[in-house]
Amino acid sequence: MIMDRKGNVLQDDTVQDKTLTFLYNNFFGRILLKLLCRRFISNLGRMYMNSRFSKKRINKLIKSENIDMTQYEQRSFSSFNDFFTRKILEGKRSIDNSPEALISPADSKLTVYDINEDSVYSIKGCDYNIQQLLMDKDLAKEFAGGKCLIYRLTVDNYHRYCHIDNAKELSRRFIKGILHTVNPIALVKHDVYGKNCRELTLFQTENFGPVAYIEIGAMMVGRINNYPAEDKVQKGEEKGYFSFGGSTIAVLYKKDTVIIDKDISENSKKDIETTVLYGERVGTKKI
DSSP states (O other), X not given: OEEOTTSOEEOOOHHHHHHHXXXXXXXXXXXXXHHHXXXXXXXXXXXXXXXXXGGXXXXXXXXXXTXXXXXXXXXXXXXXXXXXXXXXXXXXXXXXXXXXXXXXXXXXXXXXXEOXXXXXXXXXXXXXEHXXXXXXXXXXXXXXXXXXXXXXXXXXXXXXXXXXXXXXXXXXXXXXXOOOOOSHHHHTTSOHHHHSOEEEEEEEETTTEEEEEEXXXXXXXXXXXXXXXXXXXXXXOEEEEEOSSOEEEEEEEOTTSEEEOXXXXXXXXXXXXXXXXXXXXXXXXXX
């Protein structure tokens, strides 16, 4: 289930869910899935989405997802991917610049989890191992007792994302993987976040201490477009963008550094995702 910040229940795209149910829960669908999850298939899909032949998909998506195009730049798009990575108009997203405000890096569906001492917990019915996500046993131990904020982006979302605080970049590395979808249907049978390609950046933030910021690729994406590393970054500054597809950002905070807003925390306990916007407050610094 998905809810907005006002408590209204929202729905995912049912056509997409039916397709994913077939791929992950049907014998023949799983055979097809093995092909779709290969990187060369993702590359072929990317070539098509970057071509002029994909332009016909733009209006279909706008209508099916009821995307408000008055929020975005008004221009002619050369391909579906050109549209997908469109920029939002200035002033359409507000960054909460209060030093104590914990902000969302993207328009997305947010769920928050405690990172248990053994760094294993459940996400949508799938056992999730924080060590697999980070591919670093010692680093996983450092975040034990903290919070894991998972921001799931779907095709209707704005696919650019920002820095969550003023910070110094400590390190960055790319982790190869299999490209599964990040839809919850996939999580029932696959350790999606452990297997998908992802980019892990460690930051020393000004207000929240050490933070692990992870972009996770998805089926037909596999392309995480991060800007070159900088010594220092600013809160709300654009960090990068995803090419076509639904993708996910996971942000990890250490123990006793953040307090999540009550509505999001309560929804997460009930396995409900909460819609949030780029730059919107989702919590506060723990003093």
